Amino acid sequence: MxxxxxxxxxxxxxxxxxxxxxxxxxxxxxxxxxxxxxxxxxxxxxxxxxxxxxxxxxNLQARGLAGGPSGSIGLVALEVSTSYVVEVIRGVDEELAASGLDLMLSTTRRHDVREREQVLRLSQGLCDGLIVLIPAAPDLYLEDLAARNYPIALIDHGATPFASSATMANRSSTEQAMAHLIGLGHRRIGHVTGNLATDAARRRMLNWRAMLQAHSLEHGDDLVVEGDFRRESGQRGAAILLDRSAPPTAILAGSDFMAVGVLDEVRKRGLRCPDDLSVMGFDDVAEATVMTPQLTTIRQPMQALGRQAVRLLMDRLRNPDAPTVHVELATELVVRESTAPPAH
Amino acid sequence: MxxxxxxxxxxxxxxxxxxxxxxxxxxxxxxxxxxxxxxxxxxxxxxxxxxxxxxxxxNLQARGLAGGPSGSIGLVALEVSTSYVVEVIRGVDEELAASGLDLMLSTTRRHDVREREQVLRLSQGLCDGLIVLIPAAPDLYLEDLAARNYPIALIDHGATPFASSATMANRSSTEQAMAHLIGLGHRRIGHVTGNLATDAARRRMLNWRAMLQAHSLEHGDDLVVEGDFRRESGQRGAAILLDRSAPPTAILAGSDFMAVGVLDEVRKRGLRCPDDLSVMGFDDVAEATVMTPQLTTIRQPMQALGRQAVRLLMDRLRNPDAPTVHVELATELVVRESTAPPAH
DNA sequence: CGCATTTTTGCACACGTGTGCAACCCGTAT
DNA sequence: ATACGGGTTGCACACGTGTGCAAAAATGCG
Structure with a gap:
């Protein structure tokens, strides 16, 4: 030697x-x-x-191996491409900053096997707790980890006895939007939906229709167009709706990006927002405050979701034997410049 | 299964x-x-x-302790709040997806001490290689790791013998921007800088000044204001510049967000862009195409930067003894609606 | 000062995995 | 049949840190 x-x-x-x-x-x-x-x-x-x-x-590994605390928590997500994930990560990171814990991000890229692998990996001492941000069935490992009393927080999952979880109140969000538009006096309210293959888009459409029915307003098929959450589909949808013999005075887009597309079409036709057409979106993305007019929208508390998950996790870290909790976060109507009473 | x-x-x-x-x-x-x-x-x-x-x-920790490969690479960043970081992460994640390696993200939140800690932590077997995305001086640990022949890729750093690095052509990007404005006929061109503690902001300012000198245009201190990359500082900077006895006819902001702030001030004063003032930014963030007028800017290939860093790292993983490489990615002038020839 | 008690410290083992070295097995050539 | 050789396998130690237990040291008390 x-x-x-x-x-x-x-x-x-x-x-x-x-x-x-x-x-x-x-x-x-x-x-x-x-x-x-x-x-x-x-x-x-x-x-x-x-x-x-x-x-x-x-040396984190030696410490983890020997059973000591790692001082960091893990976040497992599909990918970092969607703004949904990015926003949640931001919330997590900011809330974590206060606590002095580190963040470890791990992406599974839609490999179901990898999901279980990553979760188990991180839970084997690398992280003191885990936030799971994957809209899949975590049954494969959840019960296992619960048996070890390992702290986990799920995001956008229903309640489960095995882990704490935080989710958004999807129903009331569409009601908030429609109440705002109806309250302004709109009677013909169009809707450009997101990709109807997704839960969120379908529920929003159903709730859009339900609110119109509840107020005895027109809710026929000529007031709704399917989009795909993206800007271009918003513009296409708006073009179709505005070409109707009796066009709507307000359009509810299934996402902020589609609302931007709607505004593209409005501008292209020489119309003005909100004077000639009110426009609303969903999400409250960063772009909403930059555009002209600034967008009225329903804020999805994505950052708050991340923060909440961290808090749930830290509760469990402090008190591992407390029962799991399920939290539902409210969405928020953010009124800006793109909505106003109808002209006539 | x-x-x-x-x-x-x-x-x-x-x-x-x-x-x-x-x-x-x-x-x-x-x-x-x-x-x-x-x-x-x-x-x-x-x-x-x-x-x-x-x-x-x-068990990653045991494997790392025993000297085996971890199958994952680390990314050390200040925070995940800025879109710059998010875009780079996206590029890294996507490029990594092809290789089957995992990603570990770690944020330092501006604690200089934590930076060294995190880097050393991850390099002690937890990750096979490291991407450092921090605009600070990594001298504290770089040489140390280089001595161990540990693979590192720096993003947005100058060339160094201790690690491979990828950066954007900061010099030519500013030249592109200034050539565009000068070509339009502007002779008084103001500048709101980013945080001058960062390399990028400082270099942009120096090149802004150099281009003005080269064209025998005014380049005094009353044409430049320091900001911090954020929207509000852009507005403050614009307010100061527009209050000068001889205000500029064009303002080059150090980032798109600051350009948004400049436009806020323009609108507040009842001026019009680009008629009364031309505005340019840096980055080409998603918001740039949403605002009115759409922003003329220099596109920073941020995702590409992330991808490049991964490739550099993997080169070193495959061939640890090869010399380090420094890659410079070209930026791109994107002309939209916020720039025009000066009025008078 | 001697003894009991408490505080402080070191020893040795554990955690899960990788790897050099030696031992093993089996087939083949002599 | 024996020796040889190469492919397989197991043993034992290493990696860096935490912790129960016992030894050592310090303290308190009479």
């Missing part, structure tokens, strides 16, 4: 190096690092100075 | 469990998992079946 003290192959500083430098055993260093009570004051000081002097950084 | 967990699923399945189930030693299981050549075919099959039956998932 040979020791090389040369500057070439510098080995990371370990707890043993610190111990040697401070003239104690590595156990003592460990105790200092973890704030154990039974350490003499001057010993603690010597160790802390050694840590400082050598620039010691704990 | 169904997994058979034993009656007591309280403890995670380890390599030893698999070994027992297959009637071999844990070493053999390890060799199967890592694709070593000297394993008999039927033994390999038995082990693989045991892995499947027990639903074994490797």
């Amino acid at each position: 040979s020791y090389d003290f040369g500057a070439m192959a510098s080995r990371p500083v370990t707890i043993v190096d610190v111990a040697r430098h401070a003239g104690v055993s590595h156990s003592t260093v460990s105790r200092v690092l973890n704030g154990h009570p039974h350490v003499r004051a001057d010993t603690r000081l010597r160790v802390e100075q050694a840590v400082e002097a050598l620039g010691y950084v704990a | 169904s997994y058979d967990f034993g009656a007591m699923a309280s403890r995670p399945v380890t390599i030893v469990d698999v070994a027992r189930h297959a009637g071999v030693s844990h070493s053999t299981v390890s060799r199967v998992l890592n694709g070593h050549p000297h394993v008999r075919a039927d033994t390999r099959l038995r082990v693989e079946q045991a892995v499947e039956a027990l639903g074994y998932v490797a």
